[in-house]
Amino acid sequence: MTTFARSNMWERLGSEEFDLIVxxxxxxxxxxxxxxxxxxxxxxLFERRDFxxxxxxxxxxxIHGGLRYLMNLEIGLVRESLRxxxxxxQIAPHTVHSLPFLLPLGGGKKFRERLLYSLGLRAYDWLSYDRNKLTDPEKFIPAHKKISLNQISEEEPTLNTENFKEALLxxxxxxxxxxxxxxxxxKQAMxxxxxxxNYAEVVEFLRDGNKINxxxxxNLEDGVEIQVKGKVVVNATGPWADQLIALATGKEPERKIIRxxxxxxxxxxxxxxxxIAVPGKGTHFxxxxxxxxxxxxxTDTVYQGSPDDVHVSEKELVEFLSVVNNxxxxxxxxxxxxxxxxxxxLRxxxxxxPTETDEEFNSYNASRSAEIFDHEQDGCLGLITAVGGKWTTSRHLAERVVDKVFEKLGHTAPQCTTDTTPVVGGEIERLSEFIESKIEQYPDFPPEVVKNLVYYYGTEIDEVIALAKQDPILAEPICDSRKEIGAQIVYAVRNEMAVHLSDVLFRRTNIGNLGEPGESAIRKITDLMSHELARDDNWKERERKAVKIKFVSWARTYVVVNPRAWGNMTGKLWPDIEKKLHQAIGPVKVSFTEKPGDGIELARRALLDGYEQIIAVGGDGTINEVVNGFFMDERLINPESVFAIISxxxxxxxxxxxxxxQEIDEQIEHLANTSVFPLDLGKLRFLNFNGEETTRYFVNIASFGLSGATDRAVNSYLRLKQYNGKVAFFLGMLQALLTYKNKPVRLKIDNQFDDVxxxxxxxxCNGQYFGSGMHISPNSQINDGWFDVIVIPGITTLELLMNVSKVYSGTHLNHPKIRVFRAQKVMAYPAHKAGEVLLDVDGEVPGYLPATFEIVPQAINVRIQPPSDELD
Ligand SMILES: Cc1cc2nc3c(=O)[nH]c(=O)nc-3n(C[C@H](O)[C@H](O)[C@H](O)COP(=O)(O)OP(=O)(O)OC[C@H]3O[C@@H](n4cnc5c(N)ncnc54)[C@H](O)[C@@H]3O)c2cc1C
Known part of the structure; x- marks a missing residue:
């Protein structure tokens, strides 16, 4: 059995000079x-993280030819990939398996599409003329063909073939x-x-004049640095390639690397x-x-951040699920x-x-062909960069790179043999027969475990089984939901340079790649690893913590609940809502508001702690507070964060x-099934009750005058408001009407209007309704980048009362005295002797005029139905 200890590797580094450093x-x-x-x-070879x-x-x-590259007429790349x-x-038969693809094609006018794919697949077959030069007939790939829709329905009953005109296989x-x-x-190289x-980062280049040597x-495990001499250095750092080039040459590469x-x-x-390959407009999944x-x-989107920070945001996840569902x-x-x-x-x-801007660059259609750069002309003799390409073509790219290395070394390159040399474990003529023979050889192990071990280790299965036979615990599966056994963990540490829990979960095995295997499995694995590596309990705890964030059970959603909303019903129903929410969208972390302003603080703290989706559960006031928590110093804390509601x-x-x-179950169902789109917000500067200038965002409507006075009165009927908002609003309005006097206000609406x-x-208005159901602005759209400004001048109280029903039905706008503007900025100042003109912001009274209202287009990501589908 070959063991590879990191400590031995480090020792060899100081004493040897290498022909090639990768x-x-x-x-x-x-x-x-x-x-x-x-x-x-x-x-x-040095790898900064794990291999x-x-x-x-x-x-x-x-491992594919890439049918879509054929559509871009990259014939050379497709032929290379198919070869x-x-x-x-052939060289890794135990771990590379044939996969049948359906290409469903629509009916109607899509004749051109059908013809294109049919011709494309014909070319795919021609270009892979040698595809069956394999020793194992079970690995043969047949030519493409049409497949009957009946057969598809029988084999894949969940597919809806009604919309297919035909399907290709x-x-x-x-x-x-x-x-x-x-x-x-x-391992073969080793x-x-x-x-x-692994965990060995190249932090500097050594040079002798213009020669990189x-x-x-x-060593990222202990921080020790060591100089390693090499005649040629290959930079194969993928998305980091430009950073390494800059480290060596002192400048950015001429041709940018786009991630x-x-x-x-x-x-x-x-x-x-x-x-199934599902083609779409300019994309596919x-x-x-x-x-x-x-x-x-x-997905395929240009990434601007640091390659160190790449992770899947909740927003991307939800958007992608929506693309798939559509x-x-x-x-x-x-x-x-x-x-x-x-x-x-990152690709x-x-x-x-180089003249193309980042915005013009279309990463989806960009070529996947690889590039090799010789940095001699950059003053770095002996440095080569290999970047781009596909997993499938990496062997061939390496062949070209190593030819170049020999050129740099001044030797004739010997024949490359990687195309005919099986990888470690891959010396298998016929996979099924091999699996059968191993099942027979190891009758004490369940056949599915043996088969799985063959997929992992090929001919090296015997080494793992030998370990399992030494200790019955190592022969047991790690947990009920996985076929992997304990011996694989020990083998990974002893023989495969696994040093962290994540190495074992995600790269030496697939245990973690199928989702969280459960607390006890994780404990079992860390126990086995810590025993092998002589680590203590603190290490185990740190390792467990480090992997938790990778799993969906790691809550990325934070819920701010106002238990008093809806007459305390929200708090009473919460346990049931939480259970359903968990089923629909996965785990969530929950906090309850206790007093006004808590919604802002809780949401803000959650976003600063890294939560990505915040759900406000409560009324309009809670919604407003939570939205305000998304901002700090008038900037979004996390531009990728997502806001959602359960109203x-x-x-x-x-x-x-x-x-x-309105139904909670329906809301949860909607939440689970909707995508994310950008919502406009209003940004309001005003005076609070301490006379200080304050900024507040609003999602729906900010108003002033009678509405502010009404709100203050309504909020004094707190208990009634909780049980019957409409009645409380009506009483509040009556009370306000009796005391409210029309106010002189100077209004500036963009450049259209400026008068007292x-x-x-x-x-x-960003939204349409206020005052518990008054349809005050029926034409407002929450994502059009505009406010609708509804100006109700100083009409008499009687006139107002006569028109109230029209405001509820949204038919008041043609009243001759009501004026409507579309605007992006509104300023309002109390004119002489106006007194206190109260504001109403999403149903709360935070202060009074003067105030400035500005629309912030697409200010925040919200998880609701896209407006074109559902909104007025
Ligand atoms: C979403 C997606 C799907 C894809 N699907 C397919 C597919 O199905 N089939 C296919 O053929 N191709 C596919 N590809 C392409 C394929 O994955 C890539 O072409 C290939 O993995 C690139 O490998 P690489 O070695 O260049 O980069 P990487 O795998 O990123 O390796 C670069 C390594 O360099 C290390 N490194 C960086 N800096 C240093 C340093 N200073 N010192 C030491 N090490 C350092 C990094 O840690 C990293 O491990 C896909 C790519 C993406 C992004």
């Missing part, structure tokens, strides 16, 4: 190291585990003498046998069956609560046209504009 332990770096070692070079933990572990797990597809299947390959396949290549280290490596983000979501199975689940992927040709809908795991990664894409108030004015249902008016009420 920076980056993704599949590109790994393939370069494997190829170079197989051609006789002395190689060291295949970045882009290479975040792929769709496909490499065959090679991977073709095949590609899928990796059981990209991380393991990468490891199998790396077995042939390569020095390989080594690197400084930092395109893609996310994947693992959910309950939508299909069982077939993968896959539904891929993988280990009993559906892997949904992927496009998936079946009845099944994926709710947030169906998600068991998700991950994101490094080399810019082709349990009595007035529900904001919910009415949204046409948000006697006013009854002026409403600056």
């Amino acid at each position: 920076i980056g332990g993704g599949i590109v770096g790994v393939c370069v190291a494997r190829d170079a070692v197989l051609r006789g070079l002395k190689v060291a 295949a933990s970045a882009t290479s572990g975040a792929s769709s797990k496909l 490499e597809r065959r090679i991977w299947s 073709f095949h590609d390959y899928q990796m059981f585990s990209p991380e393991r396949l990468s490891w199998a290549c790396l 077995m042939r003498g390569a020095v390989v280290l 080594g690197v400084i490596v930092k 395109s983000k893609g996310i994947h979501v693992l959910t309950k199975p939508l299909t069982h046998k077939y993968a 896959f539904v891929l069956p993988w280990l009993g689940y559906s892997l949904l992927g992927t 496009g998936f040709p079946g009845n099944a809908k994926v709710k947030r609560g169906d998600v068991v795991f998700f991950y994101g990664g 490094p894409i080399v810019e082709k046209d 349990t108030g009595t007035g529900r004015d904001f919910a009415k504009t949204l046409k948000w249902p 008016l006697e006013i009854k009420t002026v409403a600056v």
Whole structure:
């Protein structure tokens, strides 16, 4: 049994000079190291985190030709990929498996699309003419064909074939585990003498004049740095490639590296046998069956942040689920609560046209061909960068890189053999026969466990089973929901350089890639690991904490509940609501408001603590407070954060504009199924009751005059308001009417209006309703970037009372005295002797005029139905 101890590797570093140093332990770096070692070079490879933990572990797990690149007429890339597809299947048969794809094509006018795909698949077959040059006939890939809709209905009853005109069937390959396949290549390099280290960051280049002759490596486990000499250095750092180039050359690369983000979501199975490619406008997504689940992927958006920070935000997740639910040709809908795991990664894409701006750049259509840069002309002789490409083509990219390395070393390159040399564990002629023979050889182990072990280790299964036989505990599955056994954990630590819990959960095994395996499984794994690594309880605790954040059970949603809303009913119903919410959208963290202002503080603290979605549960006041908590110093705390509501108030004015249902169950159902879209907010500067200038955001309506006086009166009927908002509002209004005197106010509305008016009420509206159901601004849209300003001048009290019913029905706007403006900025000052002109902001009275109202278009992400579908 070969063991690879990190300590031995470190010792070898100081004493040896290498022909080649590879920076980056993704599949590109790994393939370069494997190829170079197989051609006789002395190689060291350094990986800053764990092997295949970045882009290479975040792929769709496909070994494929890339049908869509054919649509972009990248014939060379597709041919290269199809050739490499065959090679991977041949050299790693235990872990690369054939996957049937359905391509459903619509009816009607989509004839052109059908013709295009049919021709495309024909070309795909031609370009893979050698696809079945394999030793295992079970791995053969048939030519594409039409598949009958009846057959699809029988095999995939969840698919709705009514909308299909026809469907095409073709095949590609899928990796059981990209991380393991990468490891199998790396292990081969190590077995042939390569020095390989994870958690080893290259922090500096060594140079002799303009020649790069080594690197400084930092051991991230203990902070020790060491100089390592090498004749040639290959930068294979994927999304970090430009940073390493800048470190070496002191300048940004001439052709920018653009990072395109893609996310994947693992959910309950939508299909069982077939993968489905769903084409869309300028995009597509896959539904891929993988280990009993559906892997949904992927997105393609230019990413501007640091590659160190990439993660899947709640907003992206919800938006992607909505794309899938709209496009998936079946009845099944994926709710947030169906998600068991998700991950994101960055495609490094080399810019082709430096004059193109980031906005113009279309990452989806950008070529996936790889690039090799020789940095001699940048004053860095001996430094080569290999970047871009696909998992599938990484072996071939490495071949070209190693040819170049030999050129730099001044030697003739020996023949590359990586296309015919099986990876470690891959010396298997016929996979099914091999699995059968192992099942027979190990009758004490359940057949599905043995089969799974073959997928992991191929011919090295015997080493793992030997461990399991030494200790019965190691022969047991880690938990009921997984086939992995304890021996795999020990093997990962002893033989596969796993040093952290995350290495074992996500890369040496698939245990974590299928979602959280449960507390006791995690404890079992950390116990086994800590025993092997001689670590204490603190270590175990730290490791558990570090992985928790990766799982969907890690709540990213924070709920601010006002238990007093709806006459204390919200608090009483909360346990039931929470249970249903959990089922629909996954785990949530909850806090209750106790006094006015708590909503702001709770939401703000949650966002600062990293929660990404905040749900306000309560009435319009709670909604307003929570929205205000999204801001600090007038900036969003997290621009990616998402706001959502469960409206349990009595007035529900904001919910009415949204046409948000009243029934709690329906609201939760909506919440689970809707996407995210940007909501405008109003930003209000005014004087609070201490006379201080204050800023407050509003989602719905801010008004002043009679409405402010009414609100103050209504809020004095607190108990009644909780039970019957409409009656409380009516009483409050009557009370206000008796005392309110029309006020002279100077109104400035954009550049359209500037005058002093006697006013009854002026409403600056983002939403449509106020005052517990008055349809004051029936034309307002919450995402059009405009306010509707409704000016009700100083009409008599009698006139007002005669028209109240029209305000409820929204038919008051044609009253000759009412004026309506569309505006983005409104300023209001009390004119002479106006006295206190009270404001009403989303149903609360926070202060008085003077005030400035400004629209903030698309200010916040809100999780509701898109307005075109549902809103007035
Ligand atoms: C969403 C998505 C889906 C994809 N799906 C597929 C697919 O189905 N099939 C396919 O063929 N291709 C797919 N690809 C493409 C494929 O994943 C990539 O081409 C491939 O993984 C790139 O590997 P890499 O080694 O260049 O980068 P990475 O895997 O990112 O490796 C670079 C490594 O360098 C390390 N590093 C950085 N700086 C340093 C330093 N200073 N010192 C030491 N190490 C350092 C990083 O930690 C990292 O591990 C997909 C890509 C994405 C993003």
